[in-house]
Amino acid sequence: MSDVNVGRLLLRESVGVLFLWLCLDSAHSRGCSAFFCRKSHRVSGLRGADPGSPLFLTPYLEKGAIDEARKLSEVGDLPGANVKSHAGYLTVNKQYNSNLYFWFFPALMPSQEKAPVLLWLQGGPGGTSMFGLFVEHGPYVVYKNLTVGLRDYAWSARYSVLYIDNPVGTGFSFTDDDKGFAQNQDDVGRDLYSALTQFFQIFPEYQSNEFYATGESYAGKYVPAISYYIHKNNPTAKVKINFKGMAIGDGLCDPEMMLGGYGEFLYQTGMIDEQQKQYVVQQTDIGVELIQQQKWVEAFQLFDRLLNGDVDPYPSFFQNATGCTNYYNYMTCQEPEDQEYFSQFVTLPAVRRAIHVGNLTFHDGSEVEKHLLQDVMKSVKPWLGVLMDNYRVLIYSGQLDVIVAAPITERFLPTVNWTGAAEYKTAPRYHWKVQPSDTEVAGYVRQVREFYQVIIRGGGHILPYDQPARSFDMIDRFLSTRGWI
Numbered sequence: 125m126s127d128v129n130v131g132r133l134l135l136r137e138s139v140g141v142l143f144l145w146l147c148l149d150s151a152h153s154r155g156c157s158a159f160f161c162r163k164s165h166r167v168s169g170l171r172g173a174d175p176g177s178p179l180f181l182t183p184y185l186e187k188g189a190i191d192e193a194r195k196l197s198e199v200g201d202l203p204g205a206n207v208k209s210h211a212g213y214l215t216v217n218k219q220y221n222s223n224l225y226f227w228f229f230p231a232l233m234p235s236q237e238k239a240p241v242l243l244w245l246q247g248g249p250g251g252t253s254m255f256g257l258f259v260e261h262g263p264y265v266v267y268k269n270l271t272v273g274l275r276d277y278a279w280s281a282r283y284s285v286l287y288i289d290n291p292v293g294t295g296f297s298f299t300d301d302d303k304g305f306a307q308n309q310d311d312v313g314r315d316l317y318s319a320l321t322q323f324f325q326i327f328p329e330y331q332s333n334e335f336y337a338t339g340e341s342y343a344g345k346y347v348p349a350i351s352y353y354i355h356k357n358n359p360t361a362k363v364k365i366n367f368k369g370m371a372i373g374d375g376l377c378d379p380e381m382m383l384g385g386y387g388e389f390l391y392q393t394g395m396i397d398e399q400q401k402q403y404v405v406q407q408t409d410i411g412v413e414l415i416q417q418q419k420w421v422e423a424f425q426l427f428d429r430l431l432n433g434d435v436d437p438y439p440s441f442f443q444n445a446t447g448c449t450n451y452y453n454y455m456t457c458q459e460p461e462d463q464e465y466f467s468q469f470v471t472l473p474a475v476r477r478a479i480h481v482g483n484l485t486f487h488d489g490s491e492v493e494k495h496l497l498q499d500v501m502k503s504v505k506p507w508l509g510v511l512m513d514n515y516r517v518l519i520y521s522g523q524l525d526v527i528v529a530a531p532i533t534e535r536f537l538p539t540v541n542w543t544g545a546a547e548y549k550t551a552p553r554y555h556w557k558v559q560p561s562d563t564e565v566a567g568y569v570r571q572v573r574e575f576y577q578v579i580i581r582g583g584g585h586i587l588p589y590d591q592p593a594r595s596f597d598m599i600d601r602f603l604s605t606r607g608w609i
């Protein structure tokens with residue numbers, strides 16, 4: 125049985141059984157080769173300590189006990205460092221007992237309380253947003269000794285950031301019914317929207333702030349889904365969201381256009397030779413046909429065997445061809461070890477108590493992926509067009525990413541149908557530096573109206589981890605409306 129299967133089997137067992145297993149092999153972990161994201165496979169032993177109880181905030185909201193809800197949601201002390209934050213569960217479907225877990229960081233700088241609020245969504249399907257928090261741009265970094273320190277260039281320094289484990293079944297979020305899992309992006313949008321409107325009722329002082337949906341990778345589908353849902357529902361909603369736009373990093377948005385770019389990309393970066401390129405092109409041609417025939421699961425399986433290597437039990441073509449398991453950055457063959465520390469950290473009993481998850485399972489997301497299998501290869505392009513016509517949109521890529529490589533994004537963007545489409549095709553590209561006096565160029569930007577396409581140099585899929593200063597500068601230029609030019 126592969127490590128993957130061991131991991132998945134494990135998560136179906138109770139924490140008690142897990143503990144036993146962890147005693148036998150506490151050091152066990154697998155290199156993550158999951159789909160567009162990290163999955164967490166480890167739940168730390170309870171070691172007799174009390175993890176507290178999960179905090180469900182919806183009942184407080186319903187009885188009007190807003191102050192109590194806010195007070196209770198304050199996160200307790202973490203080992204190592206502390207900033208003010210709130211966390212808990214929002215019930216998004218009572219029939220199935222579906223609950224989304226959130227962790228909210230008000231902007232650290234006191235002058236920034238009216239700064240935009242960002243929603244962050246990890247990809248996957250099934251990737252926990254705790255990854256974005258602890259590995260990419262939250263205020264904390266986790267050390268090997270399972271304590272935290274403060275991050276330089278945290279996005280939450282200047283902006284308020286709301287991390288949500290999405291959809292239900294991801295990370296600490298859960299549902300009690302098989303029917304509660306999202307099967308498409310409408311389901312994703314609906315549940316997230318419920319969580320957001322509840323959030324803004326519990327934290328009404330942020331409701332008038334500008335709101336942006338952001339995320340990466342497979343969240344290239346989630347982010348347009350929630351954005352479009354807000355766009356549709358806001359005009360008649362009781363709880364309005366001051367929605368201004370969205371940002372998508374290395375996002376899978378339009379597989380039909382994107383798939384055909386891999387052969388050339390892998391070849392031009394020297395990762396495969398001519399014969400191997402012919403194979404990739406032949407495979408992706410079949411993949412595109414399968415998509416056109418709406419054979420979604422078959423198209424996914426082809427992609428999985430070729431590159432993704434997630435559900436398929438054998439090494440992918442990419443792994444066999446390159447000898448590398450990491451497709452997040454082609455300069456790094458294996459994934460950095462420190463990107464895994466957080467999953468052990470968030471499941472320590474003292475941390476569980478502080479962040480209000482009690483003894484609930486920290487899901488690896490495999491159930492989520494199973495339920496979304498027929499969604500993965502579908503496009504969100506029509507939604508993108510509407511959103512680009514009505515809101516501010518940033519689409520960014522890490523130059524060194526493989527799984528959603530920059531040229532693959534470049535390949536689909538000209539095919540988005542919006543009123544700026546013609547202008548986009550002839551828009552000039554500029555390079556930009558974080559400080560004008562820098563010798564190093566941070567990246568490249570193309571702008572049409574309020575649409576920005578950015579490429580950051582020297583970083584891959586996990587972009588703020590690879591390039592924290594450049595990534596912060598990018599999001600800050602976008603959100604502050606300071607821009608690039």
Ligand SMILES: *[C@@H]1O[C@H](CO)[C@@H](O)[C@H](O)[C@H]1NC(C)=O
Pocket residue numbers: 138139140483484485
């Ligand atoms: C979590 O705690 C509750 C209440 O103490 C208990 O009933 C339940 O079995 C525990 N769940 C796990 C997975 O240990």
Ligand SMILES: *[C@@H]1O[C@H](CO)[C@@H](O)[C@H](O)[C@H]1NC(C)=O
Pocket residue numbers: 267268269270271
């Ligand atoms: C944990 O590791 C960090 C980083 O190496 C270090 O600064 C800190 O002092 C360590 N904490 C403990 C309790 O060992």
Ligand SMILES: *[C@@H]1O[C@H](CO)[C@@H](O)[C@H](O)[C@H]1NC(C)=O
Pocket residue numbers: 429430438439440441444
């Ligand atoms: C990669 O190599 C393994 C071992 O030889 C093989 O089982 C697998 O089918 C290969 N993967 C692909 C996609 O060809």
Ligand SMILES: *[C@@H]1O[C@H](CO)[C@@H](O)[C@H](O)[C@H]1NC(C)=O
Pocket residue numbers: 541542
């Ligand atoms: C592009 O969008 C416009 C406006 O919504 C619509 O009228 C047109 O049919 C669309 N074109 C294509 C090729 O989808």
